[in-house]
Amino acid sequence: MITSEVIKADLEKSGLSGPEVEALGWYELKGSKEEKRKRLFELLGFTEFKRHDLARECEAILVIPYPRTKFCRVRFYPPIYVEEEDKEVKYLQPSKVPTKPYILDHIWELQKKPHKPLLITEGEKKAVCLCKYGWNAIGLPGVWNFTNTVDKNKLAPDLEVFNWRGRNVHIVYDSPDIYDNYNVRMAALKLSLFLFLEEANVYIVLLPKPKPKEKYGVDDFIAEQGWEAFKELYEKAREWTKIAKNHVRDIIKIISKLNLSREQLTLIQAFLPKALGLGKKDFFSLLYAFKPKSEVKNSKEWTQEEEHHVIASCFPTDQERFLRDFKKILYLIKASALLHQHQRSKNEHEQVIATIDDYCIIYELQPLLFEAIFDPKVKEMLDIILENGGKMTKGELQDILRISRWALNRRLAKAKEQELVEVEGRGRYATIIASDSIDVLYPLPLPSEVEKRKNIPLCTNAPRPENAEEPYKKMVQPSLYHATPIHQNKGVIV
Secondary structure, eight states, X not given: OOOOHHHHHHHHHTTOOHHHHHTTXXXXXXXXXXXXXXXXXXXXXXXXXXXXXXXXXXXXXXXXXXTTSSOEEEEEEEEEEEGGGTEEEEEEOOTTOOOOOBOOHHHHTTTTOTTSOEEEEESHHHHHHHHHTTOOEEEESSTTTTBOSSOTTSBOHHHHTSOOTTOEEEEEOOBTHHXXXXXXXXXXXXXXXXXXXXXXXXXXXXXXXXXXXXXXXXXXXXXHHOHHHHHHHHHTOEEHHHHHGGGXXXXXXXXXXXXXXXXXXXHHHHHHHHHTTOOHHHHHHHHHHTSOOOOOOSOSSOOHHHHHHHHHTTSOTTSHHHHTTHHHHHHHHHHHHHHTGGGSOBOTTOOEEOOHHHHHHHHHTHHHHHHTTSOHHHHHHHHHHHHTTTEEEHHHHHHHHTOOHHHXXXXXXXXXXXXXXXXXXXXXXXXXXXXXXXXXXXXXXXHHHHHHHHTOOOOTTSOOOSSTTSOOSOOOOOOOOOXXXXXXXXXXXX
């Protein structure tokens, strides 16, 4: 039973009582100093923190177990003052143990129920306070504790198991930090982005600013003004992209570090540029600018990091029609390496290692690969537009092609879908303008450019071009003989 008046007073500030939190397994650590030290060592793995004896210096200690896990946090009264860092530490957790979100049992039951909305807030007391008044809430031990401890660009495992698709999620962090603290604001936006990529509908609840030098949590707000006042704030919550508009570069920088699936990339393309107030070309130009550059290695072999940087560095990622083709190019390079497996080296895992020769082969096949995506009739129409200065009216184009209005509209629809033309106006006098990217029919960089960027020599069986600005004329002929079946290879590394 919680008997400490200090702990009771702290709980009352959050609108909670001792019996309410005791029902959730919270308890006060009691006994002699030696007994407290022993128990703290069992819970945390240590009894001293920054040269402070926890059992001796703290008047009261509250233990907060996390449901369905062995994780817990310990609240100290009064907080531990760390002089060298000039800050107070209220909570400690077990050493070398990943943090977890605080999720009550009835919230765990909502994993597969995306029609049930959720709130995400800071701390256990705030989550319990919200749940007490009928909201479904998850508490984070810290504003950044929604990420995976192994990969900071993923959600924490306990959050990843939830079905977020179509779920309404409201994030409510403390005030004035959400306004004035860049670190806290970016934590809220990164969490919003992660949930958006899981197809959740994300909103941010902005608590009113408190008096100077004070902090205002959602539990403080409800205890002071009542749950109905919070309900009004909840209903006025802003879409996360409205706040993200002031941090466009930060958001794109985060996206550049993520390993996105095709579905997530499609979601970003369809929604984010417009929501953040950018054109698609500007959005993807910024995205490419933030892509990390892999280190140049003195090797004739392509590493996994180099394959994306070298080819992607010249690949027109700001043009949607080529984005889906990038992985196909990598697969074709791997296929070439597999066909020439007896002319390629292998790594310690018996995987075939692709070389610059394989890239040369795919580069020469480029016209066949990319012209296949263009309808011949669309290509005929594009040629006429370009011959006339890249700009014509629909009437002029129809007269030259001698086709019906419906047939012309079908061709224009295909060209617009591939971002090859823009149409301004309506009817016969609508202006058709060729896109700036229309001349980029073959997006792959020259082999000479790849060679220059990789800073490695070409393999001996792939001759250098006479003119460095022209593609290679001679290609390595595929070997028709294989000593062992292809399927016995462990894989291909590009």
